[in-house]
Amino acid sequence: MKITRRQLALAVAGGTAAAAGTVGMIAAAPALAQNPPAATPDWDSVARAAHLQSAQALLKVDVPMDVEPAFQFRA
Amino acid sequence: MTDEIFFATITDLNTRLKKREFTTVELVRAFAERLEKIGPRYNALALALTEVALRRAKEIDADFKRERFRGPLQGIPYGAKDLLSFAGHATTWGAKPYASQVFDETATVLQKLDKNGSVLIAKLAMVELAGGGDYRIAGASLFGPGLNPWDPSRWSGGSSSGSASAVAAGLVPFALGSETSGSILTPAAFCGVTGLRPTYGLVSRHGAMPLAWTLDKIGPICRSAEDCGLVLQVVAGGDSKDEGSAGKSFYYTPQFTRKMSDIKVGFAPADMEWADPALRPAFQTALRVVRDSGVQMVEVNLPDFPYGEMADVIIGAEGASVFERLIGSGKVDELADPSQAAGLKASLDIPARDYLRAMRIRSLVIQKFRDLFADIDVLVAPARYSVAPKADEPLDTPDTGPQPAALGMRRLIPAGNLAGLPALCVPCGFAGGLPVALQFAGPAFTENTLLALGREFQNRTDWHKRRPPLVS
Numbered sequence: 001m002k003i004t005r006r007q008l009a010l011a012v013a014g015g016t017a018a019a020a021g022t023v024g025m026i027a028a029a030p031a032l033a034q035n036p037p038a039a040t041p042d043w044d045s046v047a048r049a050a051h052l053q054s055a056q057a058l059l060k061v062d063v064p065m066d067v068e069p070a071f072q073f074r075a
Numbered sequence: 076m077t078d079e080i081f082f083a084t085i086t087d088l089n090t091r092l093k094k095r096e097f098t099t100v101e102l103v104r105a106f107a108e109r110l111e112k113i114g115p116r117y118n119a120l121a122l123a124l125t126e127v128a129l130r131r132a133k134e135i136d137a138d139f140k141r142e143r144f145r146g147p148l149q150g151i152p153y154g155a156k157d158l159l160s161f162a163g164h165a166t167t168w169g170a171k172p173y174a175s176q177v178f179d180e181t182a183t184v185l186q187k188l189d190k191n192g193s194v195l196i197a198k199l200a201m202v203e204l205a206g207g208g209d210y211r212i213a214g215a216s217l218f219g220p221g222l223n224p225w226d227p228s229r230w231s232g233g234s235s236s237g238s239a240s241a242v243a244a245g246l247v248p249f250a251l252g253s254e255t256s257g258s259i260l261t262p263a264a265f266c267g268v269t270g271l272r273p274t275y276g277l278v279s280r281h282g283a284m285p286l287a288w289t290l291d292k293i294g295p296i297c298r299s300a301e302d303c304g305l306v307l308q309v310v311a312g313g314d315s316k317d318e319g320s321a322g323k324s325f326y327y328t329p330q331f332t333r334k335m336s337d338i339k340v341g342f343a344p345a346d347m348e349w350a351d352p353a354l355r356p357a358f359q360t361a362l363r364v365v366r367d368s369g370v371q372m373v374e375v376n377l378p379d380f381p382y383g384e385m386a387d388v389i390i391g392a393e394g395a396s397v398f399e400r401l402i403g404s405g406k407v408d409e410l411a412d413p414s415q416a417a418g419l420k421a422s423l424d425i426p427a428r429d430y431l432r433a434m435r436i437r438s439l440v441i442q443k444f445r446d447l448f449a450d451i452d453v454l455v456a457p458a459r460y461s462v463a464p465k466a467d468e469p470l471d472t473p474d475t476g477p478q479p480a481a482l483g484m485r486r487l488i489p490a491g492n493l494a495g496l497p498a499l500c501v502p503c504g505f506a507g508g509l510p511v512a513l514q515f516a517g518p519a520f521t522e523n524t525l526l527a528l529g530r531e532f533q534n535r536t537d538w539h540k541r542r543p544p545l546v547s
Contacts, residue, residue, distance in 0.1 A: 041414075043413050043414045043416070043417030043418075044417045044420065044421060046414065046417065047208075047209065047414070047417040047418040047420070047421035047422075048421045048424070050209070050387070050418070050421075051387070051388070051391060051421055051422065051424075051425055051429075053384070054381075054383075054384035054385075054387040054388050054391075054429075055384075055388065055425075055426075055429045055432075057381040057384035058381060058384055058385065058388065058429065058432050058433055058436060059432075060381070061380065061381065061436050061439070063432065063435045063436055063439065067435045067438050067439060068435065068438060069431050069434035069435050069437070069438065070289070070434050070435075070437040070438045070441060071289075071434065
């Protein structure tokens with residue numbers, strides 16, 4: 001799948017969506033300022049790229065093997 | 076009745092009902108008429124329930140007459156975010172594909188409020204599917220963009236849009252909203268009202284639209300911290316119908332508040348750099364007010380994790396599972412925001428390994444917050460670092476300013492949600508005529524401490540009493 005620079009910029013923004021503090025509200029991305037939108041983006045590609053970006057950010061965290069998922073979630 | 080009742084607190088209204096200054100029927104009718112008249116200005120109203128409410132109000136009045144008192148919420152009208160089911164009436168989840176959806180059971184929180192004598196007068200507008208799938212426009216709603224009573228060219232915030240704008244405009248004394256990651260705090264901050272995100276599991280979600288089971292919370296949006304405490308006391312409590320229920324109750328106990336001097340409050344100086352310059356004076360003044368209340372102020376750093384990305388993956392994976400049938404049917408394309416529909420579709424393909432990784436990191440986050448709260452009691456930070464954006468502009472307007480080196484508390488909203496922590500949003504000033512707000516966040520089940528700080532702050536300031544110019 002080919003992703004345009006604009007889509008990638010939006011994807012970066014999407015990756016920080018929840019960081020903006022409201023579910024799904026796409027956050028501002030500095031990259032976007034350098035790549036102003038030219039046409040309606042291919043939202044499917046943008047969304048997939050955003051998830052990819054998020055997944056890559058998670059890989060940077062060192063998680064010891066014995067750490068279990070927070071399934072039995074109790075605050 | 077005079078117009079000032081529309082901005083009165085719950086305690087004030089309940090006292091006056093008991094004194095028979097007016098009846099529940101009169102109060103309900105006054106609010107319902109105002110909501111139906113003014114609510115559409117802000118796209119705040121999803122469904123008026125005036126007739127049902129007036130019938131219920133008559134029964135409440137009969138209770139008052141017989142001196143059957145049910146507590147401080149008796150006779151108080153309110154509105155509920157349209158993701159809460161109310162038997163026999165439309166519950167749209169703010170989304171076109173569900174526009175004619177009707178449930179035959181009422182959400183637990185609405186049942187509890189009814190039992191305590193509160194009167195549901197309307198369902199309030201929201202961002203479609205509470206924002207699941209990522210929205211990038213204020214118009215991502217069946218009801219149109221949520222508009223801000225302080226400036227209708229601005230967004231109300233979301234996803235509890237109507238809940239916050241209706242309280243701000245004096246259309247309901249209080250409202251229920253929900254938060255998965257920011258959907259109570261953000262609209263409360265943008266609209267200049269007080270919002271409480273309870274600890275995960277404290278309030279039943281039975282009868283509420285699920286978006287992400289391990290993150291969803293229901294909470295009150297009110298005029299004051301005290302009102303939030305009164306509402307939380309009623310809606311909190313264990314519920315066997317909610318798998319995430321912590322099985323705990325909540326009693327609002329301002330009489331047992333800890334001494335302010337015993338409370339350690341963590342703050343991050345870098346927050347001032349992250350905040351838009353126009354907001355900094357309000358935050359600096361607000362922090363001084365917090366300090367002057369006698370608490371111990373301690374500099375802290377938020378544990379460094381990719382909170383936003385974690386929330387993105389967890390909400391994406393859980394939300395796609397929740398809405399799998401919608402996505403598969405193709406009706407997802409009826410959503411108002413095409414990027415949101417695309418987000419939901421793409422989320423179906425989030426690999427299990429990514430979800431599991433996010434949930435394992437989440438275990439680390441929970442532990443780090445436990446460690447952090449071993450030394451301090453509460454975190455204080457800006458609720459939002461900018462004012463409400465324009466309603467007709469994309470929400471991804473680029474941030475071109477220089478990025479501070481330190482993280483500050485900028486990610487406290489997703490971090491607090493991932494760790495299941497409670498937070499209270501209180502108005503703390505204005506910038507360019509738009510509300511600015513602080514948040515207090517604490518360890519699980521410390522709502523009374525947060526409310527005590529909020530009450531102390533509101534005893535020393537009057538920001539929560541300000542009224543939007545057009546509806547004063």
